Amino acid sequence: SRQIILDICQGEGINVKVLSRGWLFRLEKDGKIRYMFKNCLPLNSQSSSAIAADKFATFEVLRAAGIPIIDHSILYPFDNHREFADGCNTPSYLERYFKEHQHDIVLKPNHGLGGQGITHITSADQFPAALEAAFAYSESASLCPFYHISREYRIVMLDGEARLVYGKERSADWRFNLQNGAVSIDVTDPTLRAKLVMLAKKVVQELNLRFCSVDVIELDSSHHHASSSDQPELLVIEVNSTVSTSHYLEQHPDQTALVQDIYRDVIRKIFA
Numbered sequence: 435s436r437q438i439i440l441d442i443c444q445g446e447g448i449n450v451k452v453l454s455r456g457w458l459f460r461l462e463k464d465g466k467i468r469y470m471f472k473n474c475l476p477l478n479s480q481s482s483s484a485i486a487a488d489k490f491a492t493f494e495v496l497r498a499a500g501i502p503i504i505d506h507s508i509l510y511p512f513d514n515h516r517e518f519a520d521g522c523n524t525p526s527y528l529e530r531y532f533k534e535h536q537h538d539i540v541l542k543p544n545h546g547l548g549g550q551g552i553t554h555i556t557s558a559d560q561f562p563a564a565l566e567a568a569f570a571y572s573e574s575a576s577l578c579p580f581y582h583i584s585r586e587y588r589i590v591m592l593d594g595e596a597r598l599v600y601g602k603e604r605s606a607d608w609r610f611n612l613q614n615g616a617v618s619i620d621v622t623d624p625t626l627r628a629k630l631v632m633l634a635k636k637v638v639q640e641l642n643l644r645f646c647s648v649d650v651i652e653l654d655s656s657h658h659h660a661s662s663s664d665q666p667e668l669l670v671i672e673v674n675s676t677v678s679t680s681h682y683l684e685q686h687p688d689q690t691a692l693v694q695d696i697y698r699d700v701i702r703k704i705f706a
Contacts, residue, residue, distance in 0.1 A: 435473055435679050435697070438690075442698050448705070461704075468704050474676045476704055477644040485641060486675040489544050489576045492641070496670055499640045501633070503670040504651065507531060508544065509575040511565075525561075531577050532558065538580040541565070543572035547674075554580060581669075582654035587621065589634035589648045590677055590696065593703070596631040597696045598689075600682065618685050633668055645700055647674045 451460040459470040485491045493506035510519035541564045542552040551571040553564035568575040590598035601619045621627045634648040653667040
């Protein structure tokens with residue numbers, strides 16, 4: 435994604451300075467200065483980006499809006515005794531959650547990317563390593579029931595319009611991250627595609643995000659939450675205010691022009 439953005443800047447006559455060991459880019463055109471930091475382009479507000487980066491906050495906002503999203507509960511380190519952590523910072527709280535969800539949960543960093551620090555827990559002896567893994571990436575963790583997922587989808591949204599929609603199928607790993615071996619596939623069913631886009635539009639409207647990707651899961655029919663109808667149950671799993679397409683393009687180099695068009699529109703919008 436970064437190289438595509440740099441190529442577009444060159445084509446658009448934008449002067450680029452690389453700072454902060456390659457994490458920060460200063461973009462200048464016609465006296466206007468914009469910054470790209472860690473692939474984050476300045477279209478979204480700081481508050482909207484901060485909510486999207488916080489899995490529990492995203493859950494609370496979308497649930498309050500009646501948008502279907504997988505359940506999240508917050509967990510703080512056991513040595514965090516600040517007031518906001520009260521009641522969500524004890525071994526007994528974690529044990530109770532584990533028991534309430536049939537000894538089948540997922541513990542993940544509340545702020546995290548790329549499937550790192552995530553553990554599927556089915557035994558209490560996994561707690562110490564799982565906590566260490568999650569808190570290595572984030573000062574809080576999210577607890578979720580384990581969902582039986584048949585497929586995950588990603589919808590890239592720009593100003594209320596779906597610009598890229600694709601599915602992700604697992605290979606050896608239980609997670610759906612492309613860097614963990616998942617395979618991206620086209621969404622050919624027009625009904626399913628329309629449902630995904632409609633759900634993503636509700637998400638971006640509620641979170642007030644201009645450029646982001648919305649990740650949605652389709653529940654396996656064996657999942658106890660699944661509806662009795664033959665329609666797949668779709669739930670938001672997370673929202674990313676920083677859009678990365680590098681792993682997708684590795685698998686679909688034929689889609690480079692489509693992705694270039696998206697980023698070209700973004701770059702033009704930030705200088706408009």
